[in-house]
Amino acid sequence: MTEVQYAECFLSLFDGNYQGIGIVLGWLVEGLLDLEKVDHALKRLVTKWPLLAGRLQSTGIRVPLSPIPATYAPYSLTSRNSDKPITDYVQLPLPMMSAALPTTLFMDYKAPQSPRDWTDKDIPLLYWHLTYFKAKGPEYTCIGLAFPHGVFDGMGIAAVLHAFEAETLGQSWSTPPPLKPGINENKLQTYIDKTVSEKKKAGTPLPPDSKATSVVGLRFLLRFLVWQIWQQRWHQAQRAVVLMPPQVYEKLLGDAREALAQEGKTDVRLSTGNVITAWIYKTLYSKELFPNRLIGLSNLASLRIFSEAGLNQYAHNCFIPLPYPIFTVAEIRAIPLHQLAYELAKATSGITLGHAIQVYKLLEEITTSSTIKTVIPHDAGVEETIFFSNMSFGRVVDINWTGLGGKRTVCMYKPLLGESFLLISNTVTIDGTLGDGNIVMDVVLNRRRMQILEEELERLIGACANQTKPHVRSSKGLASKL
Missing domain, CATH: 3.30.559.10 (Chloramphenicol acetyltransferase-like domain)
Known part of the structure; x- marks a missing residue:
């Protein structure tokens, strides 16, 4: 044998x-x-x-x-x-x-x-x-x-x-x-090691610390856990799936691009993801009671954008947090939607290998620590963070099931293991686009913010109703039932 x-x-x-x-x-x-x-x-x-x-x-x-x-x-x-x-x-x-x-x-x-x-x-x-x-x-x-x-x-x-x-x-x-018997190279690790060595030899400084990633200890983790339990038990945080019709996000994107063009800002091009993220950011904090509260926004960028790394077929974790700016609630309310989307797009386009090395060095730090520490994808100094994830680039929503005897994909869902015990509130995942053009979003929010999001989306659909027939039905006050 x-x-x-x-x-x-x-x-x-x-x-x-x-x-x-x-x-x-x-x-x-x-x-x-x-x-x-x-x-x-x-x-x-x-x-x-x-x-x-x-x-x-x-x-x-x-x-x-x-x-x-x-x-x-x-x-x-x-x-x-x-x-x-x-x-x-x-x-x-x-x-x-x-x-x-x-x-x-x-x-x-x-x-x-x-x-x-x-x-x-x-x-x-x-x-x-x-x-x-x-x-x-x-x-x-x-x-x-x-x-x-x-x-x-x-x-x-x-x-x-x-x-x-x-x-x-x-x-x-x-x-x-193909894999070979014995040890196989990890392409990302090889690329990071090579980049660190080259930067050290050249004396290239790392970019200023963006605070997009933080090392935290047990006290912070316990405080985060208590906050999540408080959101779920007291503020009734729940998971919901949101469908945004194409006439809504196309209008948001078109209006934002037009406003930037009028201001002469052409250095970055807004994506649908930039605009939807900015819209949700402004919507969720439109009725907050504390204007000076510092709010962070966490999102991720894939290192596969650095094509010289040969990571196009790399299946493992290959992303770092984006260096987004931090705003107060008052600033989020005041900044126009197109300007906020522009700031997010600039942060995305400005990602460098230096940022990746910063994150890697923090990960190295916790592996040698004698105390319980972990790396989190946001600034630990803010008072609250909303966590975004954009999976639309993967095109995993509208899978073709016809080869297996299936038909249309009705929707996609993205829970985490163990969510029956604890939901991670303030999370928004843009899953991607269905065959009918609706963008699917998976959100975990407390009851009040869920209702704000629902009302604002209803308003936008109503505003677009005279231009294009809506693709989805009203949720009829779902947030109040969750």
Whole structure:
């Protein structure tokens, strides 16, 4: 019998900072996906991309190379039938704002319940699950994928999903370079080490500290935990899915670009993400009671933009916090939307390798600390932070399920493992765009801010109603029901 060989794929410090997070991506799809076809596509996927069949260890991923033992599970795939119709969980067609579907629809009860399970229990990296809705009405499938954030970032898991999609459709896709037995290079780590060495030799100074990243200790973490519990228990923080119609974000973007052009500001071009982020930022703090309160905005930039690093097929964590400016509540209210979007766009375009090295040095600092410390993606000195994430570049919302017997993607959901205990409030994820043009956003906010967001979006839809027929229905005061 041939002895199994293993590839050792080391992770970087950027991955280590997210070992405590597990993510579940879920899609509500029209029709019933063929479980056997899903299984066959996954088998082809892990055969072409062996890393996905690996096991997470403390320093990296251990990957069995051919032949894989017969008893070895390269992935997990489970399914069950719901005894309830999907309309017991969500209104269809989806309104402008709706409660998120339960995470249990996208996960089997045997799936990891804690991110630590991936390192402690020698289990597959990818947990797929299908819940079928066959009774009492139209047929739907909820398909979910649970994975450790300590291995994949947003663009990394997007590459996995599009490779899987290609397999279901019989299409080709760009397979990563083959692994070799023994130690395999971590491209990001190699690139960072090389850049640090070159900058040291050249005497190139790092950019001024943007305070986009902070090292904090146990006291800060406990205070953050208490604040989150306070938001959930006292202020009724809840998760919701928001649909923004194309006529709304296109008008916001067009008006903002026109206003900047009139001011002669052409050094950066506003994106839809810049404008939506600025709009939500202004909306959520439009009715705050304390004008001098310092508010931080956390968002992330992928290091894959540095093409010389050869990271286009790098699946692991490869992003750093953007150096956004900090504003008081009064400043957020006063600054025009187009100007705020411009400031955010400038921060995005100004990201440098120097910023990446700053973050890396902070990560090194906590690995040598004798006390409990962690790196957080925002300025610890602000009084409150809103956490943004833009997954739209990964195009993971409107997956083509037709190769598996499915039809239209109704919506996508993005919960975290363990959210039944504690939601992380003040978070907004721009998931991407559905086939009908609606942008999907996953938000966790307290009840008051959820209502403010709902009212402002209703107002914008009403303002656009005479130009284009709205694509989504009113949520009819969802925030008051959450």
